[in-house]
Amino acid sequence: MQILVPGTPGRQESLERLPDAAQQERVRQLLWEFADNPGDGELVSRLDAELEDILVQARRALEQGRTGEAGSLLDIVDDIMPKFPGLAGARAQLAQARAVDDLLAAGRGALERGDISQPEGESAWDYYRRALDADPGNAAAAEGLADVEQAMINQALVYARRGEFDAAERVLEEAGHVRPDNSLVARGRAQFDEIRLGEVQRLEARAVRAMDAGEFSTADRILIDLIALGGQDDRVKTLRRRLEEARRYGGFSPGQIIRDPFLNSDAVAPESVVVLAGSFTMGSEASEAGRAENEGPVHRVTFRSGFAIGRTEVTVEQFRVFVKESAYRTDAERNGRSTILDPFSGRLTERKNISWESNFEGRPADSDEPVIHVSWNDAQAYVEWLARGTGKSYRLPSESEFEYALRAGTTTRYWWGNGSPNSVVENLTGDGDSSRSRRQWSVSFEKYSDGFWGPAPVGAFQANPFGLFDMGGNVGEWVRDCWHDTYVRAPGDGSAWINPGCIERVIRGGYWASSPEQSRSAHRLYAKANYHDARIGFRIARDL
Structure with missing residues (x-):
């Protein structure tokens, strides 16, 4: 059995890294006594117990992510008894924990750079996933994946606000594979749907305005944009019917009464x-x-x-x-005559000085008569x-x-x-x-x-x-x-x-x-x- 002796250079100082001063003093005393009585089985048993306790502290530090402290504790055991049972396994755990720490640090760096899911093998998603594969219970790795998921959701929402809904859909779909828990993605998708609905309503309003203005080609292009958003079949069908109606009726509705004003006078067209x-x-x-x-x-x-x-x-008034x-002169005015119904004979008879201002008998016509x-x-x-x-x-x-x-x-x-x-x-x-x-x-x-x-x-x-x-x-x-x-x-x-x-x-x-x-x-x-x-x-x- 190889055991530290008190005078070995550098060995004595390692004991000073023990967090418990009382334990540090006990181990030092045991080592001095063992140097004087190397064959004392009781001393060996007491020392084994102390080393086992230090190993337990190291494992606890590893579980809590304190790899530096765990490494110091394992160094103490290694300095005292390099072949102590369990030390090699703890060393392997430490190496794995340090590798996970490196992955976590790489993940944080990638996240800060914006390398969320790309490039492949060097993205934050890759680093955190590998860390979690190596240490399935690692809270930091799980939290890092949640950060990756949120970053992807944020990116999708940026795309959505720019109107790049296909790109947003792809990123949200990808975000759904980051973690088994999709609650973040569900909330992100709700925000995405709200943004898309706003765009849908904006396009719908633009299409209606274009139809009302008779700009049917513009309305057609807007409907194509609306179709590209996806999931708007009912709205598109309704708008297509409305566009067809607008094309048929120029933005009016069957039965609607039109009375157009003149552009440069107070005149108004008949209804x-x-x-x-x-x-x-x-x-x-x-x-x-x-x-x-x-x-x-x-x-x-x-x-x-x-x-x-x-x-x-x-009417007579509208013609007036x-x-x-x-300053128009009718054919009757130029001819100086027209045909009326003679009230006495009951026959149509031609008379002089009859014009559009005359009624069917040749008398002045009322303004509301045709x-x-x-x-x-x-x-x-x-x-x-x-x-x-x-x-x-x-x-x-x-x-x-x-x-x-x-x-x-x-x-x-x-x-x-x-x-x-x-x-x-x-x-x-x-x-x-x-x-x-x-x-x-x-x-x-x-x-x-x-x-x-x-x-x-x-x-x-x-x-x-x-x-x-x-x-x-x-x-x-x-x-x-x-x-x-x-x-x-x-x-x-x-x-x-x-x-x-x-x-x-x-x-x-x-x-x-x-x-x-x-x-x-x-x-x-x-x-x-x-x-x-x-x-x-x-x-x-x-x-x-």
Whole structure:
């Protein structure tokens, strides 16, 4: 047995590293006594007990991470008895603990440098994981991994705030593998979701603003960004439907009333109603009573986009504003005459000095009556003035737009049914109506009276299902199309059928003196573009 002797150089000083001064004195005394009595078994037993206690202190220091203290204690045992049982094992534990300390220090350094999960083998995650593999119960290593996890979460949130959500997702996914306990990642993901929701709401608001402004390409790009965020299927579907509606209706809604102000004056365009996009069968079947050949063949017309059409016919007052601001002279004014209904003979008669300011009998017209004695040329000049003044696409309606809006989803002879109305719906020829001279209509709707002989103030009766007034009665109305004897080769997209240089234009809708056959939804008339009389007015249309 090799045992320290008191006089060995450097050995005596090692005892001074014992933390317990009393134990230090006991061991020193035992060593002196053993030097005088090397064969004394009792002294050997007492010394073994002291060394075992020092070894226990060393192991306790190792368990508590005090590797420096443990090393000093093991050096004391090694100096006294190099082959003491358990010393080699404790030395191995110390070496492992020192290696773990080195890994922990490397982990802290990597964390400070920002090397959280990269480069591979030299990241904080790698160092702390190796430390924990070497010492599964090491609290510092476990805490270091928690720090790594939090640093990764923080990095993910930085990415998220910059809008780099894919990168943030990858880092959060990676952070979920750092430790079995994912509570930190769960909290980080909640923060990430909150940031992403904020971005979603911001993009959604931008998309809606773009749609409302008619910037549909911009809205499309924003939706692509929204899709890239992931997990927003329901929102994207809703916005796509809204975008499609916006494309169809220019940011308006079906049934909405539009009244555009002029850009450089106090004038305002007449009210128009946004018409629902859709499809209908135009014309009349051969079996329809009163049908004319020019109402066929029936054909399908589809409006892929909505449009707006005048809520009422253009009034005398609205036309007066146009004449005043544009100094326009109508065809009737240039001709010096127009056709009126003679109240005594009951016949249409041409009279001098009749113009748009005159009513159907040639007397001054009320301001809320539909303007009459206007030609197609006059109506076209009015909508062109509206377009210039408002900056919007005003025009006359196409023939198919007019019939679609007149029918308003119905397929019957009239928008109210197949015969005489059960209530007052339009200004029609009723058997209960009579003129000032007690005249009555020779052909009329049975059991019907609206109280007017001649045009009524616009909007005086019931609106059709599209919210439009006087579509089937009151006055006939100019539309944009050239006249064609049939619908063979007629457009199926709702556009006007125009031939360059055409002279005759189409008139749609019944008027105050129309027979029941002439009041049908499919009925159509025509006249030269410069024609005007007491039966014809017009209403506006507008692209969305």
